[in-house]
Amino acid sequence: MTSRLDSAERIDSRSEEPAPALAGAPPSPGSRRWYRPILRWLDRRTHVLLVIPGVALLLGIVAYPVGFNVWNSFTDRNLSFPTSAWVGLANYERVLTDAAFFSAITRTLVWTFTSVAGQLLLGFIGAIALQAVRRGQGPLRLGLIIPWAFPSIVLAYSWKFMLDPIVGVVNDVFMRLGLIDQPVAWLGTESTAMPAVVAMNIWFGFPFMMVALLAGLQTIPVEHYESARVDGANFWQELRHITLPGLRHVIGALVVLRSIWVFNNFDFVYLTTGGGPIRATETLPVYAFQIGWTNYDIGRMAAVSVAMLGVLVVIVAVYLKVLRVDKED
Amino acid sequence: MSTPANKPLSMSRRGFMRGVLGTAAGTGMLGALSACGDDGGSSSSSGEGDSGRLVFWHNYTQEARVNFMREVADRFEESHPGTTVEIEVVPFPQFPTKWPAAQTAGNLPDVTTVLPEHAVSMWQAGALHPMDPVLEELGGSSAFVPGLLDKAAAYEDQHILLPHYVHNRLLAHRTDILADAGVSLPERPTWDEVLTAAQATTKEPDQFGWMLKLSAADTGGGYLLWMLTHSAGGRFFDADGTAMLDTPEVKRATEFLVEIGHTASGPGQVNYNINDNFSLINAGTTVLAEVSGAEIGIAAVDAPDIADKLATTFMPTDVRPGNLIGAVSLALPKGKNPTLAQEFAAFLYAEENYVPFLHTIPLFMFPALASANSPEFFAEPTIAKYEATAQQTLAGVEEGSPPGFEDGPNPYTGPVFNSHAIEQMLQNILVGGADVDSALATANQTVQATLDDISSRLG
Structure with a gap:
């Protein structure tokens, strides 16, 4: 009988032999x-x-x-002009001395962390709730993932319409509930524009988290819960000592992935507010777009995107560090 | 015992190389056979295969215009045997990002519709052929509406585009609501008359006299302030590239707009853009709106009840009317078939194609060709019904210019409006509470930096 190891060794030893000289070759x-x-x-x-x-x-x-x-990023490349020249660090200097760039970083961090945190929380609650459902889990899961399936332009305009201060349903409902006295321009007021687009992004992104977490939940052996219950553990103790540790790696991967996606998201913000009012929602991708595709200043836009890459690397590195520490613990 | 099913995979370096070389040779032979079988039709992308292939980009998204353009292309193919016209619809919002990518990839179309400010950028980037041969074919400058080519097409001693159709910005109003409020507007209203009408018809929270559209995602706010500044006798920048937002004319226009914003516009004004115009008018949310005949024409088809209640005047007049021309134009990018492209561009202006195209959406498009300003054009029922709107448009085309083109096409206009410095400035005042002087000073600095950038590139 020939084992796999034997065969592999034979292949290796055969290939060690010098190749025979071709017939007739000098x-x-x-x-x-x-x-x-x-x-x-x-x-x-x-x-x-x-x-x-x-x-x-x-x-x-x-x-x-x-x-x-x-x-x-080291050139003055501009799509309106045929030639470009090496400008060294001039683009970086201009970007790093622009106050709007640093404001955009702050807004991007707020946009990213609040969106991902909200999506994770809502997704986690949804996954726990859905796992407890015994009948019709499939249709429910399908229904809840609908936001994820729509094109962003449809979602952005639907939300813009719902949040409209004059004909929007959100104001109507809030006024009927007595939460507000008069219509609010959610996307047109400095203080509410960012929370409004974040809320929209949480609604859009939580189904992805929910489905992934539900899949993770189903990999945790039922015996762990049964043993815990025999020992008298309540729901919160199960959550803390079984569920969360069991989902740690899934959560880590989801948070890193979603952070990168949300950080780079452009369409929701641009389609709903255009970065306004008064730059209140101007995140780094919108800032880069304004420079590169409205002014055709590709050199400076490249410098912004390199800076974005730097910020993103720092965020991901911190996440990975936290996860590694968690794993070692 | 080893069976075929579980036999370990064994591949040597020589086997791998033989496989790679065999695959490469097979692919090469298939490619060669495929090339031999190619009939040189429209799918070919290089060499001889391109000799009869013409690529045409246009921005006409409505079904009637899309279908008509296809019919024109079919007729061109019939009259030019062996020619294939490939049409790609490229809406204007996509155009500024699409043409640079196409130029980089060497895939510019042969003919395109274009806005004048985009055409200047394309010309600067070396992406356009001049339109002079087409102009000559059409009979020279006199073939077009007098003065139109100087205002929209002539740049660096060449005609970089030819207007396909024109329109003029007008002030539309709901006659029923204005009558209920007991106010009326003359054909050439003053700023004060418009302000009075806007304030009188504002009934918060759901009806506003003149809902402004100041989103930073389009240039609606910049165009509106330009119209008012033009009306006041001012401009945003001079021919040498000096910003002029700190002049009394711009300040007066800004103050007027801010007064409208505070007293006759509503929440959400910093989010609305030009495309929201129709729904705002249709819903009665705004009583006045800066429009072209297009909105009236579309309303006549989609919402005839509303269209019956709409009328237009010229934009408000201070020392002169604030006319703003829109000139959707044809240009010849450096595609693969320049000669055929010239013939096709001329064909679009042919008698059997031109006026019928303008009639596909009545009131949307007005003649750029002088000969098309004819009884045949005005006999179309919707145009005849809104004759006042049509006449105001034609008068405005004669009196006005495209935004920022007071001295004709220039490289500054596109970047200045695209910087959205004007929309940011108006948002700063209306939402952020900034005072007019400081907001204008900040915007002036931004615009000057943009102008300086361009001037330094031009040398």
Whole structure:
């Protein structure tokens, strides 16, 4: 009987042997010697060859655009003019001395953290509730994920219409409930514009969290809960000592992913408020868009996007650090 | 025992290379066979295959205009055997981001509709051929409405575009609501008359005299202030690229707009944009609105009851009417078929194509060609019904200019309006409580920085 290990060893040992000389080929002992070690090395590690196309593709579709963007950030490239020149750090200097850039960072952090926290909380509650449902879980899950399935432009305009100060249903309901005395321009007032778009984003994003967390919940063995109940644990104790530890990795991955997506989100904010009023909702992507696609100032926009990448790397690094500490604990 | 099902995968470096080389050779042969079978039709993207392929971008999204353009393209194909016209609808909001990407990829269309301010940017970037051969084919400058080419098309001693159709901004009003409030507007109302009418018809919380549209996501606020500034005899910047937002004319226009904003407009004014006009008028939320004939024409089809209650006047007059021309134009990007593109552009102005196209949505489009200002054009029922609106539009086209083009096309207009400095300034005053002087001073600095950027590039 031949085991897999035997076969693999045979393949390896066969490839270690020198290749037989081609019939009729003149002997050239010195000319082919230099690359023989490489070929032998590749013979032993064919998997490297298999990985090369993937790596090349990755470099082409990720590294090239990123590199091109970084290159642009050092030029005065403008789409309205045919030539561009190397300007060194001038774009970065201009961006870093623009107060609007730092305000945009602050707003982006507020937008990202409050949105992700709200989505996580609502998604978690939804997942716990849905797990307890014994009948019709499928249709319920489908119904709750509907917001995720709509195009953002449809959602943005629907919310804009619902929040309209004159014909919007939100004002009507709040006035009937006695929560407000007169219609509020939710998207047109400095103090309410950001909370309004965050609320909209939480509504949009929580189903994704909910479905992912529900899947995570279903991987926690039921026996853990049964043992805990035998020991007299209540709901909150189960939540703290079984559910949350069991979901730790899912939550970590979700928070990192959603943070990146929300941080880079452009369409919701732009379609509902255009970054206004008075820049109250101007996040970094909107700020970059205004520079690059309304003024065609690609060089400066590239500098902003490199700075965005820096901020995002810091956020993700902090998350990963926290998760690693949590894992070590 | 090893079976075929669980036999371990064994591949050597030589086997892998043989596989890769075999696949490459197979793909190459398939490609060669495919090329041999290609009939050189419209799907080809290079070389001989492009000789009869013409790509046309237009911004006409409505079904009637889309269908009509396809019919024109079909007729062109019939009259030019072997030619294929590929049409792509590119709405104007997408256009500023689409053409630079197409230029970078070497995929510019052969013919496109374009706004004058975008055409200047394209010209600066070396993306356009001049339209002079087409103009010559049409009979020279006299073929167009007098003065129109100087105001919208002539730049650096060339015609970089030709207007396809024109319209003028007017002030629409709901006659029923105005009558209920006991006010009326003459055909050329003054600022005071408009302010009085707007205030008299404001009934909060759901009816406003003149709901402003000052979103920073479009240029509606900038255009409105420009019209009022133009009416006051001022301008936003001069021909040398000096910002003029700190002049008395701009200040007076801003104060007028702020007065409207505080006393006759409503909450949400900083979120509305130009596209909200129709629903605001239709719902009776706004009594006055700056429109082109387009809104009346669309209302005549979609909401005839409302259309019956609409009338127009010129934009408010201070020392002159605040006319603003819209000139949707044709240009020739550096595509793959420049000669065919010239023929197609001229074909769009042909008698059998031009006036019928303007009639696809009556009152939306007015003739840029002088010869089309004819009884045939005005005989269309909707245009005949709203004859006053049509005449005001034609008068406005003669008197006015595109925004920022007081001295003709220039490289400053697009970036200044696109910077949204005006909308930000008006939001600062109306929502942020800033005073007019300081808000104008800040906006002036922003606009000057934009102008300086461009001037430095131009040398």
